[in-house]
Structures are given as C-alpha cells and as structure tokens.
Amino acid sequence: MFGLLFFILFTPGVSEFLCTSPDLEMSYTFCDSTGHDFMFNLTPCNIMNRDDWKATLNWIPRNDITFLEIVFNIWYDNAKVFHWKELLCSGTDDEYSVCETLKGETLVEEFDIKGSRTEFPKGNYNVVVQGFSDDSENNMVICLNFTMIVKQDAY
DSSP states (O other): OHHHHHHHHHOTTOOEEEEEOSSEEEEEEESSSSOOEEEEEEEOOOSSSOOOEEEEEEEEOSSOBSSEEEEEEEEETTEEEEEEEEEEEOSSSOOSTTTTBOTTOOEEEEEEEOGGGOOOOSEEEEEEEEEESSTTSOSEEEEEEEEEEEOSOOO
16 A cells, blocks of 8 residues: 555656645646655645645755745636746755755755735636756756645635
C-alpha cells in the first residue's frame, strides 16, 4: 500500500487531491513531466468559513535554493484575473527558511494563507505557481497547477 501511495503522490501528470467540502474542491498537478518529491496540504477545506488556511509543504528540491522567485497566475472561468511575482530568496539576508535549502535536503514548512482577504465567487479557478532559480525566469525549479472549484457564492 505505501509503495502505491508514494507512486501516486510523486508521479508526473497525476492530479493530487487536496480536499473537498460542500463549498470547495481543490487538487493540483505538476506543470512539467518530471517527477517531484513534493507534498502539499491545506486545512480547513472551507471557503465560506473565511478563516486563514493552514498550509504544509514538504519538498525535496532538485537544485540548491539560493535565489527563488515565485510567480502566481490565477484564472477564473478561463479569464486571467491575477498576476503576482515575489522574490523570496536573493542570496543575501533572506528571511524565509526555504532560502539556502540544498539540493536533496527535505524542506518542511508550515504557513498561513490569508483567505479572508478575498471573496471567491462561485466558479472554476486555476492557480499556476512557478518557482524560478534565476531572475530571467528561464530556470524553473517547480511549477504547480492548482484547480479550485468554488461550489457556492459567499453570502
């Protein structure tokens, strides 16, 4: 059983189910065809509660993380609605624990996602999160495509 679970979690192109509730369904896939040692968890699975979400990330990067730029793109019902870039690691005086993670090291990180800042109308969302190890966005170290289905409008 464990071998099968490991295969499913880290196989490229296979959708990893995150959660489902009466108002939300979430899953993710990797954007590339390369296998990753990666796990992501999100609680609670509820968009109407408006609390902060707690996220847990377990990742074994294939490169040293000295520079890391994250790019978020969000589509709502197939229309691009949000684009954001954030430099997490520059190589000097970095504040995030992901910075200076070495190739092959296991990164375990817990963090809050402030869901209460945004109201999500009912519909289908695709969130693409890309991580680059250079400022030219040529060397992608990870890419995730999250699918979020909001099943009802907030009241």
